[in-house]
Amino acid sequence: MCGVVIYREGVEIAQQCGGHAGTTNNQMELTALLVAIERAGQLSGNSGELVTIWSDSQYCVNGVNEWLAGWKRNGWNRKKPNSPNRAACEIKNLELWQAIDAVLGDALTTSTLAIRWVKGHAGIAGNERADELAEMGRQEAIEMRAGLLTSSDDLDARYRQIMGAA
Numbered sequence: 318m319c320g321v322v323i324y325r326e327g328v329e330i331a332q333q334c335g336g337h338a339g340t341t342n343n344q345m346e347l348t349a350l351l352v353a354i355e356r357a358g359q360l361s362g363n364s365g366e367l368v369t370i371w372s373d374s375q376y377c378v379n380g381v382n383e384w385l386a387g388w389k390r391n392g393w394n395r396k397k398p399n400s401p402n403r404a405a406c407e408i409k410n411l412e413l414w415q416a417i418d419a420v421l422g423d424a425l426t427t428s429t430l431a432i433r434w435v436k437g438h439a440g441i442a443g444n445e446r447a448d449e450l451a452e453m454g455r456q457e458a459i460e461m462r463a464g465l466l467t468s469s470d471d472l473d474a475r476y477r478q479i480m481g482a483a
Contacts, residue, residue: 319349320450322443323356331356334450336458345451346374347413348479350381350432354420357430368430373437373444381432385418416479 323331333352336345350372357368372378384395388408391397393415395406408414421430435444 319345319352319454320447320452321349321352321356322446322450323353323360324443325360329446332446332450334454334457336451336454338458338462343374343376344410344413345454346372346377347380347410347417349447349451350374350377351413351417351420351479354417354430358420358422361429365429370430370432371435371443372432373435373447375434378432378434380414381417381421385414385421388414389418412479 319336320334321332322329333356335348350370353370353372357370361368388395393408393411395408400406435441437444437448
């Protein structure tokens with residue numbers, strides 16, 4: 318499940334959480350990253366202000382900062398087009414990675430957006446708050462599965478749309 322918390326000058330200005338019972342942790346981490354990138358774009362606009370997104374998921378951070386450009390260059394595959402065993406190297410969660418790429422635009426290359434890793438469960442306030450929100454999202458997913466709650470969460474709807482379940 319995922320949680321996104323947004324701070325400006327040390328003050329929490331927005332938060333969002335959500336979850337989906339039939340998903341993986343990596344899919345929820347990617348969904349949180351997608352939402353964070355979208356919100357960063359909305360908050361900074363064309364100001365040129367540097368926005369940093371902190372994630373405790375090395376999968377997300379490495380994916381954006383190290384792997385994404387190569388995947389695109391290789392036709393959205395981990396290996397080059399003429400490489401042997403290319404089919405065995407498909408990118409997991411491709412739809413989410415492509416959605417992340419679409420919202421990133423030029424933000425990483427123009428240095429207005431940085432995506433950095435933060436150690437999880439280390440007492441860092443923003444990360445602890447995101448984990449708290451993720452737990453709230455997990456509880457909501459459990460209640461939705463049990464029929465105790467109806468989905469009104471934008472994050473859940475966005476995830477289902479990207480993954481083709483909506």
